[in-house]
Amino acid sequence: MYRLAFIGFGNVGRALALLLMRKEQELRDRYGIRFLATGIYTARHGWAINPQGIDLAQAVECVQNGDRLDALCDPAYREKVVNSFDFIRACPADVLFENTPVNHVNGEPAVTHVRLALQHHMHALTANKGAVVYGYQELKRLAEQQGRSFFFESTVMDGAPIFSLFREALPAANLRAFRGILNSTTNLILTRMEEQGETFEQAVRYAQQIGIAETDPSADVDGWDAAIKVAALVTVLMGYPLRPQEVEREGIRGITPDKIAEAQAEGKRWKLLCQAERNGSGVIARVMPQKVGPETPFYTVRGTTSIVEFQTDVLGDLSIIETDPGPQTTAYGLLSDFVNAVTRA
């Protein structure tokens, strides 16, 4: 019986709870995995710890109704927790699902959450890129020392298998270079400008209306989200610690309707391409708008769909395309991390 703790119970955290409920019997039948939620910590809806188990359906409903989780807490734990760090120390759990918002500057508090979880002998599973980019080397070493897993499949391309692909399905392969479209918001904006003839501002507004873009869209449109994903891939898959600030970066604010039309006249489309390649003992990485034609699969990657193309020393280019991701697919990445962590252990 694995005891599960959750930090962050927003769209992804709740989608994970629902997915765990949907897959409960399958996990038991196929993998012999049983689980019990013992703790949930949120920034705005309080928290609960209960070693006897928290009803996930009730917790999801509670948060969706705007209520606080406190009523689900075992009274014995009421006084023990002031912040998320206390929560990890106090919660009797074997697995921590960390789903706090990404901090692009230093990865906190996710790095500390993962560190604390590993120190308390939990598997630390996160959808938070900050923890990977700012903590990978240390946290991976700590996980090995503790005999636990630090997994983060959902940090790049949601639930599509990227890190587990290289960890398990591509043994003895060395990554030389990759290219990708890794930021859904900018790709949706570019697609709207092309297909609906919208201006950049109109397309941003549309992306905000459907909940894809943030109120301040700069992390996406200036290429920061893409750069942090590039840094995560380079750090983990190329074994070369790279900070997002070291990724050469240009966003899509300069892509005008005129430029879109010009590309269309050439039979091409603008894409915010992510690229990295080994260069001697280093790695050169960049995020930059580029025109692509129908000779590459990048051309067909529309809207929120994403793609990555890997160049290795053992195969021709290998591309992965994930269509229409959402909180459910991010949640699946976390579920797959959970299964992989406990079946390897």
Next chain:
Amino acid sequence: MYRLAFIGFGNVGRALALLLMRKEQELRDRYGIRFLATGIYTARHGWAINPQGIDLAQAVECVQNGDRLDALCDPAYREKVVNSFDFIRACPADVLFENTPVNHVNGEPAVTHVRLALQHHMHALTANKGAVVYGYQELKRLAEQQGRSFFFESTVMDGAPIFSLFREALPAANLRAFRGILNSTTNLILTRMEEQGETFEQAVRYAQQIGIAETDPSADVDGWDAAIKVAALVTVLMGYPLRPQEVEREGIRGITPDKIAEAQAEGKRWKLLCQAERNGSGVIARVMPQKVGPETPFYTVRGTTSIVEFQTDVLGDLSIIETDPGPQTTAYGLLSDFVNAVTRA
């Protein structure tokens, strides 16, 4: 120290030997895997068994020069082997790489080779689709009983991770449907007809000249190779035993230059699409030429490149594209099977 036996030492077998030599140190350093070739059996170049080890470089050179392998054989084994079955019984080995030509009718002798290898406590790794389509249920059960692996990553899309993806990187995912372009020869023929304006016959001749199509191209152009791959995917990934004969099948002989031009006028391209989907308790599968437009990644899959798009219960559509496969990439699929087999055991 893993002792390796090879049946079949053609383009793929030799590419595997060269890849093993290239990766020897990496396998030792990253996985602690050491190996020694102890047997090679060929249809036209004789065979050799030597418990002290066969020099793979020498064996490759020998076969490439058109010589027989007999000189590399330990004299103590000379009289023990009349056929490939004797070879498996006699060869002291932990792993068999089975690379005989595909038999579309009953999968032999590959099925028997795999069965014998497992009975003799070897991991059985094959690039032969016949063994999967005609033996999967039995051979998988036998492998489990023997505590050995029966792996066949190279049977569909060469070295691209397909079976290992579902086995390891996509836990608790259920495959509902898939679509793909899985036969390189027909895709190359269609691409030549589109881009070079060749007739079907000219394109077939080109594919034969560069060594992609067989002298009798019917297994490819009539869709049999695609159908057997569909049957393998359905059998393994959907858990539904399907014979190639049960796949509704239409090849590309009916695709005329006129039809190509007509599709181009619509902004589309003809592709030999493979499809399967669950239908109640069964599976409906077909191979059929279809027109695809630039809204799908199939449109950009040109020449010998291949693609498969998976529809599961946990992700949006997930596509894998493998560019420019060849004997080296098929060899990598076998190498990855080897690493996965011995690191799981």
